Amino acid sequence: MKTVIKLIKVIVGIVLVIIGFLGGLIPIFQGWIFGISGLLLLGSVFPPVKRWTHNIIEKAKNKIKSKES
Structure with a gap:
């Protein structure tokens, strides 16, 4: 089933x-809404995609934090 x-x-x-x-x-x-959703869904199955999307999310968070300061 899995x-x-x-x-x-x-x-x-x-x-x-x-x-x-x-x-x-x-x-x-x-299209970006569908692309991001697809990458996150693929990341739940493939660890390299998960690492890649995680790195992108962390970079975006850091940019937001640096702009707030």
């Missing part, structure tokens, strides 16, 4: 990343 759930997460994550990429090419469509 394998099926992981497979569904991977498929949905890839679809969301593709929609996010296509949304970046179309000016009216906000």
Whole structure:
């Protein structure tokens, strides 16, 4: 059962990343929402993607903190 759930997460994550990429090419469509959601979903299955997204989130938090100071 866990394998099926992981497979569904991977498929949905890839679809969301593709929609996010296509949304970046179309000016009216906000693709970043789908891209981030897809990466976070893929990160729950693949540890390297999780580390990568975690590093990006930490960098964004540090930038926000440095601008507040």
